[in-house]
Amino acid sequence: MILVFGKTGQVATELQALLPEATFLGRAEADLADPMACGQKIRDLKPEAVINAAAYTAVDKAEEETLLATLVNAAAPTEMAETCAELGIPFVHISTDYVFDGSGETPFAPDHPTGPLGAYGETKLEGENGVRAAGGIFAILRTSWVFSSHGGNFVKTMRRLAETRDKLTVVADQVGGPTPARDIAKACVEIVDQLKTDPNKAGTYHFSGAPDVSWADFAREIFAQSGKEMAVEDIPTSAYPTPAKRPANSRMDCSTLEAVFGIERPDWKAGLAEVLSDLERHT
Numbered sequence: 520m521i522l523v524f525g526k527t528g529q530v531a532t533e534l535q536a537l538l539p540e541a542t543f544l545g546r547a548e549a550d551l552a553d554p555m556a557c558g559q560k561i562r563d564l565k566p567e568a569v570i571n572a573a574a575y576t577a578v579d580k581a582e583e584e585t586l587l588a589t590l591v592n593a594a595a596p597t598e599m600a601e602t603c604a605e606l607g608i609p610f611v612h613i614s615t616d617y618v619f620d621g622s623g624e625t626p627f628a629p630d631h632p633t634g635p636l637g638a639y640g641e642t643k644l645e646g647e648n649g650v651r652a653a654g655g656i657f658a659i660l661r662t663s664w665v666f667s668s669h670g671g672n673f674v675k676t677m678r679r680l681a682e683t684r685d686k687l688t689v690v691a692d693q694v695g696g697p698t699p700a701r702d703i704a705k706a707c708v709e710i711v712d713q714l715k716t717d718p719n720k721a722g723t724y725h726f727s728g729a730p731d732v733s734w735a736d737f738a739r740e741i742f743a744q745s746g747k748e749m750a751v752e753d754i755p756t757s758a759y760p761t762p763a764k765r766p767a768n769s770r771m772d773c774s775t776l777e778a779v780f781g782i783e784r785p786d787w788k789a790g791l792a793e794v795l796s797d798l799e800r801h802t
């Protein structure tokens with residue numbers, strides 16, 4: 520049995536569709552603000568592998584709720600990884616492009632020095648470090664700009680804002696790879712599978728949708744595919760002030776994931792088409 524932390528999040532929801540036999544722990548069954556309880560769940564349930572798809576993902580709120588974000592994003596995954604190491608089972612953990620400082624225009628490789636700009640990225644990095652230090656069979660999968668038909672994400676925000684505005688202003692100087700949650704779920708399952716037979720593949724990897732675009736370009740593609748007339752005006756980050764600073768360069772070099780696991784960058788425009796058709800069906 521595979522054990523998944525997270526139940527209602529974007530990636531967790533997609534994992535449920537892929538892994539009907541797995542056990543999913545929502546907040547009621549395992550609160551990541553109580554890291555020890557998460558370790559105990561793993562010991563009690565004795566899974567063959569663990570995937571952590573739960574996290575504190577409110578980027579701006581994390582600036583204020585840093586203690587809670589640290590428990591959820593750093594202490595809990597560390598405890599999970601240590602428990603998995605103890606039991607000798609693979610642990611797959613999801614992290615983020617926000618661990619980087621966003622400098623330059625070159626895609627970041629997994630071994631590039633980190634330098635988070637905000638509390639969310641800082642706590643996610645602390646979690647990564649705990650997972651790596653646990654000494655088990657782990658994979659850290661850094662991804663970016665996750666979207667799906669459920670939960671909160673940029674696609675749904677853009678469509679909601681479009682209902683009441685005749686023009687949107689969106690930052691054009693932050694560039695990255697939008698990533699469908701469904702493709703992340705598939706990657707996690709494939710990684711678990713391969714880690715079971717080949718623990719030497721353990722490490723930190725990058726996985727984001729291609730091609731890299733700005734948030735403004737992403738927004739325009741959302742409306743183009745939705746068949747909606749909506750003006751999207753490019754603005755600089757300075758014109759959209761937020762409590763947490765975001766990286767300007769979120770491009771990630773995903774080549775080692777492909778070389779080691781044979782997992783290619785997904786075409787996010789195709790993923791977007793699926794998500795939009797799911798949204799049309801259910802609304």
Ligand SMILES: NC(=O)C1=CN([C@@H]2O[C@H](COP(=O)(O)OP(=O)(O)OC[C@H]3O[C@@H](n4cnc5c(N)ncnc54)[C@H](OP(=O)(O)O)[C@@H]3O)[C@@H](O)[C@H]2O)C=CC1
Nearest residue numbers: 527528529530546550551552573574576615662663664665
């Ligand atoms: N969203 C994004 O754009 C990106 C996400 N990531 C990473 O991908 C992973 C999956 O993210 P995504 O699916 O988008 O996340 P979501 O924001 O969609 O969901 C987060 C999940 O974590 C759960 N959670 C939050 N706090 C706790 C807690 N204290 N105890 C138990 N569960 C908790 C939430 O539960 P509840 O529903 O009860 O609140 C929710 O199910 C995370 O590691 C995230 O850091 C990486 C890059 C981009």
Ligand SMILES: Cc1cn([C@H]2C[C@H](O)[C@@H](COP(=O)(O)OP(=O)(O)O[C@H]3O[C@@H](C)C(=O)[C@@H](O)[C@H]3O)O2)c(=O)[nH]c1=O
Nearest residue numbers: 576578615616617663664665673688689690734759765
């Ligand atoms: C709503 C809106 C946002 N923006 C900007 C703000 C921000 O720079 C960018 C995206 O907004 P969001 O609030 O969706 O971004 P954000 O919540 O920072 O998204 C991040 O979430 C975490 C969990 C991650 O790990 C990252 O990979 C990334 O996906 O668009 C506009 O320019 N105009 C708008 O109308």
Ligand SMILES: [Mg+2]
Nearest residue numbers: 576577578672
């Ligand atoms: Mg957000």
